[in-house]
Every structure is written in C-alpha cells, then in structure tokens.
Amino acid sequence: MIDMVKEKIEALFKEKKIAGFLGLREQNGQVAPHLFMEGQALEGMCLGDRKIAGDARYPLNKILVTLARQYPEETFGILARGCDERGLYGLFRLNQLDPDKVIAVGIACPGDLALACECKKPFPEALVAGEKIQAGDSIKAGRETLAAMDTLDLDKRFSFWKNQFSKCVKCYGCRDICPMCFCRECSLECEDLVSKGDLPVDIPVFHLTRAMHMADRCVDCGLCDEACPADIPLRLLYKKTAQIMDIEFGFTSGINKDERSPLSMMGPAPKKVAK
Amino acid sequence: MDYQNILTTCTYCGCGCNFFLEVLDGKLVGTIPCKTSPVNEGKLCIKGWNVHQFVQSENRLTHPMIRKNGVLEKVSWDEAFDYTASRLSEIKAEKGSDAIGFLTSAKVTNEENYLLQKFARAGVGTNNIDHCARL
Structure with a gap:
C-alpha cells in the first residue's frame, strides 16, 4: 500500500505540482508528522499504523493550515484518510485552505478501523491506495451508540455528562489537537464564559460551548477522544450535535466538497432532506 | 521553507511526556503530543501543550541581573558570581x-x-x- 502512495508522491514532485508533501515518518522510534521536500528520499515514510491500523494518526490538516498561512502561494500534497479528507472539505468551506493549493493523496481504512471509528466514510475520494470499505456497518454502529444514550432519561443523561465533564483537567487538548479549530480568538479563553486558571472546569459551559462550535465543523475524526487525558467521550458529544444538524438540516460536515453550512446561510432554513 | 518536528521531553515536571516541537523556518510554532510515546500516549496537560511559548518569551531572562539602588541592571557573569558568592558567605558567617x-x-x-x-x-x-x- 505504501509503495503506491510513494509512487504517487514522487510523480507529484516530478511534475512540479507540489512544493512539499505533508505525511508521517518513523523518526527516533516514533511516528511523527513530516514535511517531505523535493529531492528528499521518502525513506521512513509511514501511514500511521503502529500496533493496529490508524493508531498513530496526527492532525495533518492543522499543520497544513499553519503552512498555508505562511506560504499561501504554494501547493502542498497531504496524506489523507477518509476523515482527513472530510476535514479538508470543511476547511475549504471555511476558507482556511484553498482547494487549488491542496492535493490529497488518499488511503482507505480497513474494515475493523472503520467500525471502531464508527466512520461515516472510511475512504477519501482522492483514493490512491487501499480498498474502499462501504460505511454501512460503521454508520449503523454510530447510530446504535447514540440510540443507547438516548434511552437514558434526561436526568440520567445530564448526570452522566456532568460526571464526565467533572473529570476535565482543562488542558484544552481537545481544542489544540482539533484540525477544525483554527480561530485566532477562542471562546474558551473568553473570561465572560470560562473562568481563567480555575478548576473544576465550568460545567457544562466549557464543553457545551465547544460542542456548539463544533456543530457544523466536526468531521468525527476522533483525535479529541485520543488526546483527552481524562477519557471524556468527546466524540460521542459531537456525534450528537452532528446528528441534530443532520436531522434538522440534512447537513453532514465534510461529506460534500462544495457543501455550505446551514449555520452560515442567511434567509429561511433549507428544506429538510428526507432520510 | 523548512518545517520540522523535533522530538523532545517536557521540562515542566518529572513525568517525562514526549512531544514534538513544531519548527517553521527556525521558529517554534506549536507543540504536538507524541502518539507513540508509552509515557503519555498522545496526551498532554495544559502546560505541556503550551511549552513552545516560554522558549521564545520576551519575558525570559537572557542576562544575569543585580538590583542596584532599587533598579535591576544587566551585569557580567563574573560580577554576578562574585556578588552571589560573597553574599552567601556573609549570610552563612553571620546567621549560619x-x-x-x-x-x-x-x-x-x-x-x-x-x-x-x-x-x-x-x-x-x-x-x-x-x-x-x-x-
């Protein structure tokens, strides 16, 4: 699989289509994000599969935003799984990346990873290597997780989340790892909403403020879950807000390249899409 | 264009979390927790997440300083060591x-x-x- 990825990258360099390729590399015994430049061997390149598939994923899109801000004229190649490509589509929509300046080199995720992630689309459109696994089972698993939560009555659900939020150490890791968080000023640092330097965290304001901001952004990549030192099921929370966006507006962040968010449109609400 | 991730260990406490310092054209621009480190498994505390900020902080001391007549003044290392050694000796002789x-x-x-x-x-x-x- 990696040979096909390398071949594609070498061709992109040869055709002078990209200034650099953002991917992953084995380095000092660890997996690290790396910007491969032209003429540099692709030695050590990896796809982020260590013990199991996809266990060393990094927010490459976030790094790409940093690079694009510094070098807006350059075109970059980037390694993209299904979730990464959804993130790219979201960042195109939110004007953080220029679609003409990004070339995704896509890899498909295996079935077990797709299922564990409850992935909505475990392969990118820009597929270069790997086999497309249809998302039926993993989408169903996601719906079942949400349905199980919805069987709890409101009081129980609220106390479940209150308990989860009370574990928060306010590291801001969920925001800092998030490829869809790019604001220069963050509401979570606004002292009218969130007290500064205090623990416990403001419950539920801190997490629900973030969940609201994620409503039309979150592409369900799960990096926040993996970065949380307190094991708060953040992904489940954002999955619920995404479900509301889907039911109310027929909108799923990152699924269509030319999508528009109902939260940034003026005028009457778009028609509900029958499911 | 030069973007690199430098693997290093957090200096804030003794846990020894590993992360990458993101260096873009010679400047630190961010911190990324190391996913494959057995110590922190891709997680960090708030101090670790912001470690890149103190390195280039304008508030960081870059010279030894001595307060003279109520004002901090830049001094040479020799002067700073002489002053510290003589004051420590005086205090030890006087108060133990x-x-x-x-x-x-x-x-x-x-x-x-x-x-x-x-x-x-x-x-x-x-x-x-x-x-x-x-x-």
Whole structure:
C-alpha cells in the first residue's frame, strides 16, 4: 500500500505540482508528522499504523493550515484518510485552505478501523491506495451508540455528562489537537464564559460551548477522544450535535466538497432532506 | 521553507511526556503530543501543550541581573558570581547555614539538580533545598 502512495508522491514532485508533501515518518522510534521536500528520499515514510491500523494518526490538516498561512502561494500534497479528507472539505468551506493549493493523496481504512471509528466514510475520494470499505456497518454502529444514550432519561443523561465533564483537567487538548479549530480568538479563553486558571472546569459551559462550535465543523475524526487525558467521550458529544444538524438540516460536515453550512446561510432554513 | 518536528521531553515536571516541537523556518510554532510515546500516549496537560511559548518569551531572562539602588541592571557573569558568592558567605558567617535555602527546577537536567543539592548540602551545609515541580 505504501509503495503506491510513494509512487504517487514522487510523480507529484516530478511534475512540479507540489512544493512539499505533508505525511508521517518513523523518526527516533516514533511516528511523527513530516514535511517531505523535493529531492528528499521518502525513506521512513509511514501511514500511521503502529500496533493496529490508524493508531498513530496526527492532525495533518492543522499543520497544513499553519503552512498555508505562511506560504499561501504554494501547493502542498497531504496524506489523507477518509476523515482527513472530510476535514479538508470543511476547511475549504471555511476558507482556511484553498482547494487549488491542496492535493490529497488518499488511503482507505480497513474494515475493523472503520467500525471502531464508527466512520461515516472510511475512504477519501482522492483514493490512491487501499480498498474502499462501504460505511454501512460503521454508520449503523454510530447510530446504535447514540440510540443507547438516548434511552437514558434526561436526568440520567445530564448526570452522566456532568460526571464526565467533572473529570476535565482543562488542558484544552481537545481544542489544540482539533484540525477544525483554527480561530485566532477562542471562546474558551473568553473570561465572560470560562473562568481563567480555575478548576473544576465550568460545567457544562466549557464543553457545551465547544460542542456548539463544533456543530457544523466536526468531521468525527476522533483525535479529541485520543488526546483527552481524562477519557471524556468527546466524540460521542459531537456525534450528537452532528446528528441534530443532520436531522434538522440534512447537513453532514465534510461529506460534500462544495457543501455550505446551514449555520452560515442567511434567509429561511433549507428544506429538510428526507432520510 | 523548512518545517520540522523535533522530538523532545517536557521540562515542566518529572513525568517525562514526549512531544514534538513544531519548527517553521527556525521558529517554534506549536507543540504536538507524541502518539507513540508509552509515557503519555498522545496526551498532554495544559502546560505541556503550551511549552513552545516560554522558549521564545520576551519575558525570559537572557542576562544575569543585580538590583542596584532599587533598579535591576544587566551585569557580567563574573560580577554576578562574585556578588552571589560573597553574599552567601556573609549570610552563612553571620546567621549560619540554615539561613540559606535553594530552589531548583524541573527545567534543568537531573545532573544539574544533583549538583545544586550537592552544593547545598556539602558546600553550604544545609538541607534547605526544594524544587518547583514538587506537585
């Protein structure tokens, strides 16, 4: 699989289509994000599969935003799984990346990873290597997780989340790892909403403020879950807000390249899409 | 264009979390927790997440300074060492070793910490030594 990825990258360099390729590399015994430049061997390149598939994923899109801000004229190649490509589509929509300046080199995720992630689309459109696994089972698993939560009555659900939020150490890791968080000023640092330097965290304001901001952004990549030192099921929370966006507006962040968010449109609400 | 991720260990406390410092054209621009590190498994605390900020902070001391007539002044290392050594000797002679205490740091190496406690105990003769990361 990696040979096909390398071949594609070498061709992109040869055709002078990209200034650099953002991917992953084995380095000092660890997996690290790396910007491969032209003429540099692709030695050590990896796809982020260590013990199991996809266990060393990094927010490459976030790094790409940093690079694009510094070098807006350059075109970059980037390694993209299904979730990464959804993130790219979201960042195109939110004007953080220029679609003409990004070339995704896509890899498909295996079935077990797709299922564990409850992935909505475990392969990118820009597929270069790997086999497309249809998302039926993993989408169903996601719906079942949400349905199980919805069987709890409101009081129980609220106390479940209150308990989860009370574990928060306010590291801001969920925001800092998030490829869809790019604001220069963050509401979570606004002292009218969130007290500064205090623990416990403001419950539920801190997490629900973030969940609201994620409503039309979150592409369900799960990096926040993996970065949380307190094991708060953040992904489940954002999955619920995404479900509301889907039911109310027929909108799923990152699924269509030319999508528009109902939260940034003026005028009457778009028609509900029958499911 | 030069973008690199440098693997290093957090200097804030003794846990030893691993992360990458993102370097873009010679400047630190961010911190990324190392997913494959067995110590922190891709997680960090708020201090670790912001570690890139203190390195280039404008508030960071870059010269030794001595307060003279109420104002901090830049001085040479020689002057700073002379002043420190003579004042420590004076205080020790006048009030005894236990009138002196030392505070060391997690931001230095084990070996430097060892040296300071050796200096406190064997050199000055006090057990008054502590550490900013006594959590």
